[in-house]
Amino acid sequence: MAKTAIQTLATPHGRSVEAVRQVALMVGASLFVALCAHITIPLMPLTPVPLTVQNLGVLLVGLLLGSRRGFAALALYLAEGVAGLPVFSLSALGLHGITQLLGPTGGFLMAYPFVAFLAGFIFERGKQTFGRAAIAALLAEVLLFVGGLAWLYAFTHSLAKAAYFGFYFFIAAEIIKVMFAAAIASRWRRRSSEL
Numbered sequence: 001m002a003k004t005a006i007q008t009l010a011t012p013h014g015r016s017v018e019a020v021r022q023v024a025l026m027v028g029a030s031l032f033v034a035l036c037a038h039i040t041i042p043l044m045p046l047t048p049v050p051l052t053v054q055n056l057g058v059l060l061v062g063l064l065l066g067s068r069r070g071f072a073a074l075a076l077y078l079a080e081g082v083a084g085l086p087v088f089s090l091s092a093l094g095l096h097g098i099t100q101l102l103g104p105t106g107g108f109l110m111a112y113p114f115v116a117f118l119a120g121f122i123f124e125r126g127k128q129t130f131g132r133a134a135i136a137a138l139l140a141e142v143l144l145f146v147g148g149l150a151w152l153y154a155f156t157h158s159l160a161k162a163a164y165f166g167f168y169f170f171i172a173a174e175i176i177k178v179m180f181a182a183a184i185a186s187r188w189r190r191r192s193s194e195l
Contacts, residue, residue: 022069025065025069025073026065026069026072026073026076027073027076029061029065029069029070029073029074029077030073030074030076030077030080030087031087032057032060032061033054033057033058033061033073033074033077033087033112034077034080034085034086034087034088035057036052036053036054036056036057037052037053037054037057037087037088037089038052038089038090039052039053039054040052040053040054040089040090042090043169046169047164047165047166047169048091048093048103048104048105048165049104049105049108049148049152049165049166049169049170050089050090050105051169051170051173052089053177054089055108055115055141055144055174055177056177056180056181058074058112058115058116058119058140058144059115059116059119059137059140059141059177059178059181060181060184060185061073061074061116062074062115062116062117062118062119062120062123062136062140063119063120063123063133063136063137063181063182063184063185064184064185064188065116065120066120066123066124067116067117067118067119067120067121067124068117068120069120070113070116070117070119070120071113071114071116071117071120072113073116074112074113074115074116075113077112078101078109078110078112078113081097081098081100081101081109082097082098082101083097084096084097088100088101088105088109089105091103091105104151104152104155104165104166105148106151107147107148107149107150107151107152107154107166108144108147108148108151108166110147110151111143111144111146111147111148112144114143114147115140115141115143115144115147116140118136118139118140118143119136119137119139119140119181120136121136122135122136122139122140123136123185128185128186128189128190129186130182130183130186132186133181133182133183133185133186134178134179134182136182137177137178137181137182137185138178141174141177141178145166145167145174148166149162149163149166149167150162152165152166
């Protein structure tokens with residue numbers, strides 16, 4: 001950290017400004033994921049789980065903000081949704097707020113803070129290349145689908161139905177999201193290190 005940045009953080013005013021900046025980053029990240037949640041393709045009657053850009057937003061938040069801030073931003077996102085703010089994607093079953101968190105997509109939603117944490121944790125340890133970002137995003141997606149499919153299994157009592165509702169229709173789109181997130185994150189890190 002540069003000497004002037006350390007001196008700025010040593011003052012109470014500097015610490016307050018930095019705290020406000022960090023909170024603004026996390027609120028902005030949660031709103032970014034909310035915006036991504038509303039870019040959606042409903043797949044009813046095939047599945048109650050919509051195809052959204054939301055997972056891409058979660059991956060980007062984790063990769064760009066890092067593990068701790070990414071986790072905090074997505075925990076805030078869930079709190080906003082539970083409070084009734086329209087941050088979740090539209091439910092095919094008409095669910096809102098906490099009922100949506102407890103509905104068929106709840107496993108995916110509840111996994112989001114952990115997904116962002118894992119993506120950030122892997123990416124921030126080592127050289128921040130496209131390959132590392134892609135591995136981080138892929139492993140985070142695996143965690144996401146483990147959470148989502150386990151929740152759907154609890155609803156359907158069938159692994160085959162859970163995979164049908166929450167996996168098969170999404171494979172190609174998720175691979176594209178992983179590649180986009182990795183490309184954006186590695187390029188962003190490279191540019192910020194050049195500044």
